[in-house]
Amino acid sequence: MFRQWLTLVIIVLVYIPVAIDATVLHVASPTLSAELATSSNELLWIIDIYSLVMAGMVLPMGALGDRIGFKRLLLTGSGIFGLASLLAAFSGSAGQLIAARALLATGAAMIVPATLAGIRTTFTHAAQRNMALGVWAAVGSGGAAFGPLIGGWLLAHFHWGAVFLINAPIVLLVMMLTARFVPPQQGRRQQPLNLAQAFMLIAAILLLVWSAKTAIKGSVATWGVAAAFSVGGILLMAFVRQQLAASVPMIDLRLFAQRIILSGVVMAVTAMIALVGFELLMAQELQFVHGFTPFAAGIFMLPVMLASGFSGPIAAILVSRLGLRQVAAGGMALSAVSFLGLSVTNFATQQTQAWILMALLGFSAASALLASTAAIMAAAPKEKAASAGAIETMGYELGAGLGIALFGLILTRSFSTSITLPGGLSSEQAAQASSSIGEAFQLAQRLSLPTSGEVISAAKSAFITSHSVALATAGALLLLLAFGVWFSLAGLDKTVSRVEPDGDRG
Template identity: 80%
Template sequence: MFRQWLTLVIIVLVYIPVAIDATVLHVAAPTLSSALNASGNELLWIIDIYSLVMAGMVLPMGALGDRIGFKRLLLMGSGLFGTASLLAAFATSASWLIATRSLLAIGAAMIVPATLAGIRTTFSQARHRNTALGVWAAVGSGGAAFGPLVGGMLLEHFYWGSVFLINVPIVLMVMALTARLVPRQQGRKEQPLNLNQALGLIVAILLLVWSAKSAMKGVLPLWIIASTLLVGGLLLATFVRLQLAAKTPMIDMRLFTHPVILSGVVMAMTAMITLVGFELLMAQELQFVHGFTPFAAGVFMLPVMLASGFSGPIAGFLVSSLGLRRVATGGMALSACSFLGLSVTHFSTQPWQAGILMALLGFSAASALLASTSAIMAAAPKEKAAAAGAIETMSYELGAGLGIAVFGLILSRSFAHSIQLPSGLSSHEVTQASSSIGEAFRLAQESNTGLAQEIIAAAKTAFISSHSVALSTAGVLLIVLAVGIWFSLAKAEQPSR
């Protein structure tokens, strides 16, 4: 019995940095912009490459764990995660950091299925296994929710690379404990890996996201954007065709034909898009516009973190008593109200209003996440529970990555259109300052024309306007989605009575 819970401690210990790394860089965006001379576009890739790569790799890494055993997969993933953390901590350019964040994601994609397989293998009794899974889920959601606060605490006292260096001693300890205390498992050599298909999926996702970002910026020729979009679409279509034809597919695409499962996937992605995208927006505005330190920005965002972290039990009770349809629709609708309220809230002069609305957002979005899990797992046939769980995990990671992309695109587009720069700047300087608030601040610091304060004031005003556009747009879209969810779940079985 002691050995089981010791294994859980090891699993939780290595899962903490994996969960935190999904959001730890949100408050570091201004710091990275200055330290690495990262453009607004590079900054978005630095942050969201982690979730996008992990979304494509988590399924084949789970198959690799079945093939070699979860202990070996945990050791391999931890080693890669620690090495990538060390490389990321000493990055000297944005491209270096993007590459090392991709390696981090591959390591994390090994760790996550290894931890779940470890729990499933170690705990034979259902009661103990459910408790262990509850602890695992709490660590995952809590780590992601409190990532900005952890990042802020480290940046307050150390240089930005410390958010990665802190992973290294944890990983070394976990590898030592795993090698000595965790029993070895027998793998199944006949298990297919489908790595080529996974790489094709990742390339398709990245090409589609890149083409969307480029189209919104309007800088590249249309034929380049259209060609990239076409290649990404063809790769995605090929992936779907291969999954439908395969005897042991990575993803059972036929599950998407079930309206309830499809609704659950949409809810999961939307909830992650709103939570992750909002945290990134907030972190930049609080620091660039209102002068908060990274740690103060993390503390200011505590309401959304606490509400999302502690909403699970309450949301579970609501699903049981009110039914999935009402909780799912209500979660989306309340998130919409939160965004609409936050779009007209001034964070410096109305902190209490901002705090209440953020708490409402954290609770409602996390409730929608739980409702999505209930929808997917309840609608899937018992023999396809594992496939449904894989779809759910992928939806979470893809939603997290798309949250950065979607909010970043709306912000950058609105910022470029609303900024009113002073006269006397060259066309190159106007282009630089209009690309992002970080670029505008960098131009002001380097400017020798005496216009620094006017550039900064224009950038702050434009970002506040952009924040209103982004949040109100998200609010309207969530209202539309809530209506769609209400009708799509109309025929779902409800355990409310």
Template identity: 75%
Template sequence: MFRQWLTLIIIVLVYIPVAIDATVLHVAAPTLSLALGTSGNALLWIIDIYSLVMAGMVLPMGALGDRIGFKRLLLLGSGLFGLASLAAALAQDAGWLIAARALLAVGAAMIVPATLAGIRVTFSEARHRNMALGIWAAVGSGGAAFGPLAGGILLEHFYWGAVFLINVPIVLMVMALTARFVPPQATHRERSLNLSHALLLVVAILLLVFGAKTVLKGHSDAGVLALTPIVGALLLGLFIRLQLAAEQPLVDLRLFTHRTILSGAIMAMTAMIALVGFELLMAQELQFVHGMTPYQAGLFMLPVMLASGFSGPLAGMLVSRLGLRIVAAGGMALSALSFYGLAMTDFSTRQWQAWSLMALLGFSAASALLASTSAIMSSAPKEKAAAAGAIETMAYELGAGLGIAIFGLLLSRSFSASIALPDGLTGSEAARASSSIGEAMQLAQTLVPSDGEMLLAAARQAFIWSHSVVLSSAGSMLILLAAGVWFSLRKANQG
């Protein structure tokens, strides 16, 4: 029994940085923008590459764990995660940091299925296994929810690389404990990896996201605009075709023909888009516009973290009492309401109103996320439970990555259209200042003080306006999705 719970402690210890790294850079975005001189587009890639790569790689890594055993997978994933963390902490430019974050995602994609397999293998009694899974889930949701606050605390006292460097001693400790105390497992060499399919999916996702970003940024090269999303769409179509023909597919795409499962996947993506995208937007406004430190910004956002991190039990009760349909559609509708309210809230003078609306957003989005899990897992046949879980995992990670991309792109487009630039800027300076608030602040530091102050004032005013536009647009999209979910789940089990 001691070894069982020691294994759980090891699993939880390594899962904490994996969960936190999904959101830890949200409050660090302004610091990174100024420290590395990154463009707004590069900043989005630094943050969302982690979830986008992890979405495609987590499934074949699960198969790799079956082949070599979860102990070896945990050691391999932890080692890669630690090396990638060190590389990220030492990054000198945006390209280096993006590559390091992609490697971090591959390591995390190994760690997540290894931790789940470890719990499944270690705890033979259902009662103990459910307790262990509950602890694992709490660490995952809590780590992601409190990532911005953890990042703010580190940035308050150390340089930005500390948000990655702190992973290294944790990983070394986990690897030593795993090697010493975790027993080896049986392996299944016959299990297919389908690694080429996973890489195809990752490339397709990245090309589609890159295509969307170049379109919204108004890229001057028409060939890039047209070719990139087309290639991405063709690769995604090839991935779907290969999966339908494969004997052991990464994702059982036929499950998407079930309306409730499809609705659940859309809900999972939407809930993560709302939570992650909002946190990124808020972190930038609180620091760039209102002058808060990363730690102060993390504290200000605490209500959304607390509400999303601790809403699970209450949301589960609501699903049992009110039914899946009401909780799912209601969660999205309340998220839309909170977005509308936050779009009209002045954070410098109406803090309590902002905190109340953020708490509502955290609870409602997390409730929709739990409802999505219930929809997917309750509608899938028992023999396809693992495949359904894979769909949930992919939807969750894709939602996190797309939340950053969508909110970031809408913000960038609105900011560029609304900023009133002061006179006297050259053409290149004007293009740079209108690209993002981070680049406007970088430029302001190079101008004479009077011109710099005028540019800063214009950038802050444009960002506040853009913030309202993005949140209002997101609220409208959530209302439409809530209506779609309400009608799509009308035949779902209400209990």
């Protein structure tokens, strides 16, 4: 019994930095922009490469765990995660940090399935296993929710590299405890890994996202963007064809033929896009425009973190009483209302209104996430439950990565078109100042007064405008999605009632 709970402590200990690292850099974007002189495109890649790589790697790493046992996978993933943390902490350029974050995601993609497999293997009694899974889920959601706050506190007291450096002693302790106390497991050598398919999916995602970002910036010739987009599209189509033809696919794409599962995945991706994208935009406005410190920005965003972290029990009650369709569509609609309200809120003078709307956003988006999970698991056949869960996990990670990318694209485009710069700047200086608020601030540091002040003032005004455009656009899209979800989930509660007596709901 002691070894069981010690194993859970080890699992929770290593899962904490993995969860935190998904969001810890949200409040660090202004600091990274100044310290590493990053462009807006580089800054987005630094933040969202973690989720995008994890989305493609988590499934084959789970298969690797089945092949070698979760103990070996946990040790390997922890070692890679610790090494990548050190490389990230001491990165001297944006390119080095992006590469380190990609390696960090690879280690995290090993750790997550290893922790789940460890719980399933260690806890044989259902009641104890459910309790352990509850602790695991709380750590994951809590770590991601409070990542910006933790990052802000570290940045207030230490160099930005400290947000990664703190991982090293945790990982070292976990590896020693795992090697000493966690029993070895017998792997299944016949388990296929599908690593080539995973790399194909990652390459397709990154090429498509890069094409979209670069097309907005206009920094690469049109033929180069078109070529990258075409290659990404071809790789994605090849991946889909492989999955449909494989006897043991990495992702069972046939599940998407079920309208309810497709709707659930769309909800999961959209809810994560809303939460993650909003946190990134808020962190930049609070610091660049209103002069908040990273820690103060994290404190200001606490309502959305608390509401999303503690919405689970309330949302579960609402689902059981009102039904999944009502909670799913209602969650999307309330998220839309929150975004539309926040788009016209002055965060300097209407703080109470901002906090109420952020709490509503956190609760409604997290409720939609719970509804998406219930929808997917209710509609999936019993023998396809693992595949459905894998698709849901990928939806979460893709949503986190795409949230940064999509909000960043809207913000960049609106910022470039709305900024009104003072006269006297060269074409190169005007292009830099129009790229992003971070690059405008970098330029202002090299200019003399009063031009530097005028550039900063113009950048702040343009960012407020572009932030409102991004939030209003997101709100309108979420409102349309709420209507789509309402119609697509018609009859879902009947499906749930059919599977509930067998206890098949996830």
